Amino acid sequence: QVQLVESGGGLVQPGGSLRLSCVASGFNFKIFAMGWYRQAPGNGRELVASTTNGGARTNYADSVKGRFTISKDNAKNTLYLQMNSLKTEDTAVYYCAQGRTALSLGADDFVFWGQGTQVTVSS
Numbered sequence: 001q002v003q004l005v006e007s008g009g010g011l012v013q014p015g016g017s018l019r020l021s022c023v024a025s026g027f028n029f030k031i032f033a034m035g036w037y038r039q040a041p042g043n044g045r046e047l048v049a050s051t052t053n054g055g056a057r058t059n060y061a062d063s064v065k066g067r068f069t070i071s072k073d074n075a076k077n078t079l080y081l082q083m084n085s086l087k088t089e090d091t092a093v094y095y096c097a098q099g100r101t102a103l104s105l106g107a108d109d110f111v112f113w114g115q116g117t118q119v120t121v122s123s
Contacts, residue, residue: 001026002024002025002027002098004022004097004098004115005022005023005024005096005114005115006020006021006022006094006095006114006115006116006117007020008020008021008117009117009118009119009120011120011121012119012121013121013122014086014121014123015085015086016086016121017083017084017085017086018119019080020083020094020096020117020119021078021079022034022036022078022080022096022114023076024077024078027098030053030054031053032053032102033050033052033098033099033102033104033109033110034050034051034070034072034097034098034099034110035047035048035049035050035051035070035096035097035099035109036048036070036081036096037095037110038092038095038119039095046092047059047061047107047110048064048068048094049061049068049070049081050070050105050110051071051072052103052105053072053074053102054072054074055072058105059105059106063089064090067084067085068081068082069082069084079096086121089121090119090121091120091122093117094118094119095116097112097113098110098111098112099111
């Protein structure tokens, strides 16, 4: 069974940094694209960042471009999201997701979300 376990969320001040981790099991992690979604209260799920199976290509939402970095460690079955220069608008629950394919990185290309980790950016 696919299992995705997110961790690393917490409370940070604006301008701070966090690194989220997603440990995957139950599928061949190295052959699938992976992504990070987020959902704030009252909003739908937004695809924040995604990466191809080997991590060679990435995609970012305009709102996080230049601040967030997605990476994929296939040897550890772990996906990361490094978040720098955090803003209050980044407050949300962040979800790890498995892609349908190896190379497709759009918002409709991911399934099997984890349970999420809360990120709160506040003074």
